[in-house]
Structures are given as structure tokens and as C-alpha cells.
Amino acid sequence: MTRSADIRVAVSTVILTLRRGDDGPPVLALPLVRRTREPFAERWALPGGWLTPEESPVDAAARTLAETTGLAPTYLEQLYAFGAVDRSPTRVVSIVYWALLRQDDVEAQITAHRASGRAPENVEWFDVDDLPALAFDHHEIIEYALWRLRNKVGYSRVAQGFLPAEFTLAELREAYESILGRALDPANFRRQVESAGNLIRTDRFRTGSHRPARLYRDDTDLELADRGPLRPEETRTR
């Protein structure tokens, strides 16, 4: 009855944001934590920790996400449970989540950390196409998370999880283009998202360059993606 006692359960999270470069298009980025002990000491790894008896996996993901970034995600979903026998020297099953953070939240938090001088230890943000060597199977896990994101962007509104409260359609389109890796026709993109009816037009405009662009915000009454019939405690994010 206690045959599985020597299998430990960890929870890790692929925390994604869209970092806006000053020059080119925005790029997907994620925080990694430098390991301080064996195995894989000094290597970078996904944020996470052991699942505690008092806490559900999704709560553990939200908690370690907050500990690593100081932020709450706009989207949080289970990715996969990885449990291959040889994925760690000791037997570990990792329940992995993926989360989206708003780019402005991340930038504000990094600025605040820098100003106060008390940033989380051993945490660093990396562009997804410029990752260091990673511990365990975390590289494959990130690949799978990116595949899921790119898929889900096609049939849900998850891309809006990266954007601030108000944004222009060009900013939303830039987010899609960065995630999908290809250019989208501005005219058609506009019509598609407008007719989808998930965006709320504001009366405000973004000025500063050329013709002012209308600001939109997303309808927070609607989930960013259909979670199906999962129990509420499996899906709550805020």
C-alpha cells in the first residue's frame, strides 16, 4: 500500500512573458532559478519546489510563481506530469504548470527590485531562444510549453495574458506575431479580433507617433481559454 512512498512529487512552472525590446519585435522570456545543490548544482532550472501535503498542485504553482517573481499570473494551466524513471537521479514526478505574466507587471517588478536592491536570489530572466544549459529534462519541458502556447494562441485569447490592461490592436498583433513567428495582415487581424467580440473598445487613444491608435481592454468576465469541465479549484488564477 505504501509502494509509492519513495516517489516524490514536485511542482514546477514555465512562466512566460513577452519582453519588449527597444528595437525589434517582442520576444518570449522566462525566469529560471540557479540550483544551489546537487543534482545539477549551479545549473539553471524551472522555478518550483516539492508539493507539500497541505497544498494542491495549482496552489503550489501559484505560490512558487509568486516567490520567484513577486507577481500573480494572468493565466495558469497544468502542462503535463513528467515522471520518466530516469529523469532525475532519485525518483521524482514533476507536475508542471505554465503561466503567463503581463509584460508591464514584469518590467515594473524588475525595476522595483533593482531600485530596492532586494531582488530574489538566483533568479534570472532568459529569452526562450537563448536559454542556458538546463537541469533535468527542463529544456524539453519548455519546448512542450512553447508548443502548447503556440497551439493555444490559435484558438483562444491567451495572448492577451501578456498585455497590459489597455493596449492597441497593433500591440496585440505584435504579441501574436512574436508567438507564432510570422507576420499577420493588420487589416484582417483587426477584423478578426473585433468580430470575435472579446475586446472592449475604450475611448482612449495611444498617441506619440503618427495617427493615434484606439486602446482596447479585454473582457475580464471571460476566461482567456476554455478549461472544460475541470473543477474550479483546478483553474482559478486570481
Added chain:
Amino acid sequence: MTRSADIRVAVSTVILTLRRGDDGPPVLALPLVRRTREPFAERWALPGGWLTPEESPVDAAARTLAETTGLAPTYLEQLYAFGAVDRSPTRVVSIVYWALLRQDDVEAQITAHRASGRAPENVEWFDVDDLPALAFDHHEIIEYALWRLRNKVGYSRVAQGFLPAEFTLAELREAYESILGRALDPANFRRQVESAGNLIRTDRFRTGSHRPARLYRDDTDLELADRGPLRPEETRTR
């Protein structure tokens, strides 16, 4: 470091097949196991067992599936890891898989069991819309598996996992109709699956009623669904 030692890991599988009634349309059905001990003694539950240290979750799912049904699945995919604190009196994380079985395999196996008199103990097949009271959160798990199946049927070929080696387009359409719960236009259905190019026309026909129908078989070189970049050991089914 051993904080998660009192969390045990189980693996369960929602094993689905399409049972063809003599009269009406085929219905989804699954095997359940009657529990012999507490908690939930005498209640029906999903087939499964504890994850052993020597075996990966997907192997455990395939093994318990074979123990319950004597069969190998045509499709096997991880569904979700359920880990809410209160889902069991003791703390259990269940990595749940969902699997498809060919209807002819299931029928042959049931007939064989009946003939030999040595059917697996405490196993019974139920139609999904006529389930008994279930142990734990297994009812919600089944609902989620059915939601996933219905979704996946729309953008993959998983429905073919229910059918025998050779089948008519009407049989394939019946499978889709049963899963989706609505009628499909035979003419349009034919064109869609033919143009998808995943079926191989045979020179054989199903006779016995009215005009003979051409038999098709599926292209076994192709996966029934896109698994993304998951490692092969996470996806192998045969």
C-alpha cells in the same frame, strides 16, 4: 527534502470504447473496477494502481489497462494530474491517462472471457451515460476525459482508434456521430475524410445490405493525433 514523502502517486486510466448496440447508434463505454477495500469499498472506480518506482506513469497506465482488459490500446495519452488536497482521505496525486480500444477487440475479449470462464474479477463495462456512483472524484475525471475526446475528435483522427482494421465510411461517420452527439451529412463527411488523405482505400467491400460499401483502413504510419514535442517514451502506445 522529504516533505512530499506522505503524498502517494497513483495512475488511473479512462479506457474508452464504442460499444455497438444491435439497434441504435453505438455508445461510448468504459470498464470500471469494483473496489474491495476502504475508502469507497464496493464502489466502482477507474482502473489503476500505485505508481511503482521501477515504472514510468505511461507504462503503469498501459500495464493496468492490460490487466483490466487484456488488451493494448490504439491510443493512450495523459489526461491530467489530479491532486486536490481533499480528493481522497489520504493525500493521493493521480496521474490519469485516457485510452481508446477497438470495439472489435473488446467484443472478442469479452466473448473469450465468457467462454473460458476466467474473466478479470470485479471488472464491468458501463455506458458513459449510465454510470454508477463512483469512488473519489472519478466522475469528474470521466467528464473531463469525454470533453477531451470530443474536442480532439474535431481536429485529429482519434475516432479511428475505436474502429477495426477495416471499416466503411458509414461506420467511421457513426463513430463521429456517437462521440459528438449529432448527425453529420454523409456526403460532406465522405469528402472531408477522403481529402484529408489519412485513409487508405482497399479493394474490399462490406456486403449484406443494399449497395456494398468500400472498406478503408487507416494509415498506421501516422499518429492518430499530434503529440507535439513530447519525448517518445511519453507517447508510445504499442
Added chain:
DNA sequence: GCAAAAGTGTTAAGCTTACACCCATGC
């Protein structure tokens, strides 16, 4: 022949895609 299922043809509607063009602002 007749009923019924297999299979083909045809057309309307809608959606996607490409791209021409006008609008409003900063410089």
C-alpha cells in the same frame, strides 16, 4: 420494381487572404 444505403454533383453562404486605398498624426 422498390426501398435503402452508397456515392456524386451543385450551389449558396461564409470565411480567409491579399492588397488597394483613405485617415490622422509627428516632424
Added chain:
DNA sequence: GCATGGGTGTAAGCTTAACACTTTTGC
């Protein structure tokens, strides 16, 4: 004015959906 991104118009092409129609069998 003019360059530039914001925003609208429009038409071709493809996909979906509805349904009429022909073919081939069992009875």
C-alpha cells in the same frame, strides 16, 4: 508636405453546409 502607422473597402479563392440526384444492392 510627406512619411508612417491606423483604419476601411473590396474582390478572389477556398471551405462549409445543404440538398438534389445517380448507383447498386437485397428483397
